[in-house]
Amino acid sequence: MPDQTTDRPNTPMLDQINRPADLKSLSDTQLAQVARELRSETISAVSVTGGHLGAGLGVVELTVALHAVFDTPRDKLVWDVSHQCYPHKILTERRDRIRTLRTKDGLSGFTKRTESPYDPFGAAHSSTSISAALGFSVAHDLGGVVPEGSGDAIAVIGDGAMSAGMAFEAMNNAGHLGKRLFVILNDNEMSIAPPVGALSSYLSRLYAEEPFQELKAAAKGAVSLLPEPFREGAKRAKDMLKGMAVGGTLFESLGFSYLGPIDGHDLNQLLPVLRTVRARATGPVLIHVLTKKGKGYAPAEAARDKGHATAKFDVVTGEQKKSPSNAPSYTGVFGDELVKLAAKDDKICAVTAAMPDGTGLNLFAERYPSRCFDVGIAEQHGVTFAAALAAGGMKPFCAMYSTFLQRGYDQVVHDVAIQRLPVRFAIDRAGLVGADGATHAGSFDIGFMANLPGMVVMAAADEAELVHMVATAAAHDDGPIAFRYPRGEGEGVEIPDKPQVLEIGKGRMIQTGARVALLSFGTRLGEVRKAAEALSAKGITPTIADARFAKPLDREMILDLAANHEALITIEEGAVGGFGSHVAQLLADEGVFDAGLKYRSMVLPDIFIDQASPADMYRVAGMDAAQIEAKVLDVLGVATIGEKRA
Numbered sequence: 092m093p094d095q096t097t098d099r100p101n102t103p104m105l106d107q108i109n110r111p112a113d114l115k116s117l118s119d120t121q122l123a124q125v126a127r128e129l130r131s132e133t134i135s136a137v138s139v140t141g142g143h144l145g146a147g148l149g150v151v152e153l154t155v156a157l158h159a160v161f162d163t164p165r166d167k168l169v170w171d172v173s174h175q176c177y178p179h180k181i182l183t184e185r186r187d188r189i190r191t192l193r194t195k196d197g198l199s200g201f202t203k204r205t206e207s208p209y210d211p212f213g214a215a216h217s218s219t220s221i222s223a224a225l226g227f228s229v230a231h232d233l234g235g236v237v238p239e240g241s242g243d244a245i246a247v248i249g250d251g252a253m254s255a256g257m258a259f260e261a262m263n264n265a266g267h268l269g270k271r272l273f274v275i276l277n278d279n280e281m282s283i284a285p286p287v288g289a290l291s292s293y294l295s296r297l298y299a300e301e302p303f304q305e306l307k308a309a310a311k312g313a314v315s316l317l318p319e320p321f322r323e324g325a326k327r328a329k330d331m332l333k334g335m336a337v338g339g340t341l342f343e344s345l346g347f348s349y350l351g352p353i354d355g356h357d358l359n360q361l362l363p364v365l366r367t368v369r370a371r372a373t374g375p376v377l378i379h380v381l382t383k384k385g386k387g388y389a390p391a392e393a394a395r396d397k398g399h400a401t402a403k404f405d406v407v408t409g410e411q412k413k414s415p416s417n418a419p420s421y422t423g424v425f426g427d428e429l430v431k432l433a434a435k436d437d438k439i440c441a442v443t444a445a446m447p448d449g450t451g452l453n454l455f456a457e458r459y460p461s462r463c464f465d466v467g468i469a470e471q472h473g474v475t476f477a478a479a480l481a482a483g484g485m486k487p488f489c490a491m492y493s494t495f496l497q498r499g500y501d502q503v504v505h506d507v508a509i510q511r512l513p514v515r516f517a518i519d520r521a522g523l524v525g526a527d528g529a530t531h532a533g534s535f536d537i538g539f540m541a542n543l544p545g546m547v548v549m550a551a552a553d554e555a556e557l558v559h560m561v562a563t564a565a566a567h568d569d570g571p572i573a574f575r576y577p578r579g580e581g582e583g584v585e586i587p588d589k590p591q592v593l594e595i596g597k598g599r600m601i602q603t604g605a606r607v608a609l610l611s612f613g614t615r616l617g618e619v620r621k622a623a624e625a626l627s628a629k630g631i632t633p634t635i636a637d638a639r640f641a642k643p644l645d646r647e648m649i650l651d652l653a654a655n656h657e658a659l660i661t662i663e664e665g666a667v668g669g670f671g672s673h674v675a676q677l678l679a680d681e682g683v684f685d686a687g688l689k690y691r692s693m694v695l696p697d698i699f700i701d702q703a704s705p706a707d708m709y710r711v712a713g714m715d716a717a718q719i720e721a722k723v724l725d726v727l728g729v730a731t732i733g734e735k736r737a
């Protein structure tokens with residue numbers, strides 16, 4: 092197998108480029124050479140780090156063209172989602188660290204303001220770029236001052252991301268304000284899964300028509316907006332118009348000039364179009380660019396997800412280097428269990444927001460296509476849609492990652508909780524997620540779900556518990572219910588044949604000990620057990636309980652633990668304001684602290700934790716077995732050996 096560290100591609104032209112300004116002196120032919128080398132460098136880098144490959148490969152030429160034509164970082168280039176930003180990072184003074192992508196202390200896999208002035212706006216959740224670019228454009232006009240200077244604003248947004256409400260809210264506002272603004276619609280006919288919905292069909296219709304048309308402009312005779320090579324095409328479009336009534340494109344109705352579609356892999360098209368709009372545009376312009384996700388790397392082009400996300404891989408064969416797994420993933424366990432339940436109950440249905448594979452609903456979609464809904468990147472709509480499915484007599488499971496559910500929060504409150512509708516929230520990727528970093532951490536859902544009246548909130552301690560919780564959610568029909576589970580593999584416990592419907596608000600005792608009670612909510616239970624073993628060796632046997640529910644709390648069990656122990660410690664994979672806060676409130680309300688209970692709550696610290704392995708991130712958070720053990724010793728006033736020596 093070739094040594095990845097020495098098997099670097101040959102990149103003589105790219106080696107001359109230290110910053111985007113260096114592109115300015117190159118000819119178009121040389122820029123094409125830079126693009127070829129940039130593609131090889133991107134493939135080589137991701138082969139060692141893993142990460143988002145397909146999206147970056149799709150925008151290699153676009154990245155070169157944008158940096159060659161515009162004046163970054165003075166001009167603000169905003170990448171939507173920003174999972175396609177690796178080629179951008181290579182061109183913007185970060186090539187020396189590109190093989191640290193997504194690792195501890197390395198480059199982020201997304202754009203990040205603190206990382207580089209070339210990243211004027213961070214992202215990772217989709218569909219924010221047009222709003223951000225519009226903000227930059229308006230700040231520029233109002234005389235806002237930033238160290239890099241302020242110029243044009245350019246948003247690059249994918250066809251998947253364009254399907255979200257926020258993108259349209261921004262276009263509506265941008266069209267109204269009429270400011271100079273560039274939106275590049277990077278249309279690769281892919282989201283993570285194939286894109287869904289009417290917008291996607293609309294875009295397909297646009298490029299099925301005559302290329303290079305700017306219909307409305309052509310109709311007005313405004314052909315001169317187009318660069319020379321395209322005037323001919325526009326003239327043809329104008330001629331075409333004579334024979335047909337054209338209402339203009341959707342984008343034009345929103346107040347944008349529409350240009351396209353153009354081939355996003357052809358610099359001979361990209362460069363003149365970008366140069367011309369830069370020279371002439373006075374208002375918002377949308378440039379519709381057609382690209383191929385995974386372009387130029389056969390294994391990515393051939394993959395089902397077009398290389399959207401990949402593990403480390405062998406460049407020559409494309410074979411991914413996945414570590415063998417010992418246990419099924421939580422996502423898979425959820426998907427399997429839901430399929431089983433749906434076989435017995437035809438009211439069970441499922442909603443995903445553009446993540447059928449990521450949430451395990453792909454299995455459900457195959458078996459029950461008419462009961463599975465991929466709503467596109469539209470969490471807000473997805474939640475309200477699920478609310479009405481419930482109001483209409485169905486049993487909807489709304490499966491979303493914790494981090495993306497944040498976007499649908501008002502809908503959770505207003506449409507689901509206030510109306511007490513039995514939507515079942517399957518909250519995947521709860522807790523710290525690893526390489527995707529702070530933007531993807533599922534840190535807040537315990538807090539923001541458990542503070543809603545009438546919401547039941549569960550966390551699975553292992554995959555068997557998850558099975559029970561899926562069944563419990565299916566059976567719970569008098570209000571909303573949520574269950575959270577982490578990214579990755581389960582604990583390796585046996586999956587129960589028959590799921591149990593859990594009693595709402597009842598926890599379970601794991602072991603009975605003395606002096607200290609460890610009350611776990613979710614998958615930290617494994618670390619709690621390890622800590623307890625280490626403590627036993629030191630003569631302290633803690634009591635361990637699994638809360639199962641953050642709402643409603645098992646008051647009886649918790650008050651009992653408090654009454655019978657000198658100290659009580661809660662632990663959860665979430666930020667302050669979650670399970671531990673609810674327990675503290677209960678104990679305070681019941682006057683338990685008046686009697687002198689030593690209480691500690693282990694939650695994620697009040698910082699955004701940068702990417703690393705989940706284990707490393709939990710160490711930063713102070714939540715691994717050794718740290719739980721230290722907490723127990725500390726609360727009991729038992730000095731650790733190190734401290735005694737000191």
Ligand SMILES: Cc1ncc(C[n+]2csc(CCOP(=O)(O)OP(=O)(O)O)c2C)c(N)n1
Pocket residue numbers: 146149172174175215216217248249250251252253279281282283384399444445446468470495498
């Ligand atoms: C709000 C939100 N929901 C879901 C995701 C997960 N996600 C990341 S990339 C992606 C697909 C984006 O598709 P598109 O914009 O077409 O870009 P492409 O990957 O095709 O280049 C999705 C669904 C996200 N980042 N943000």
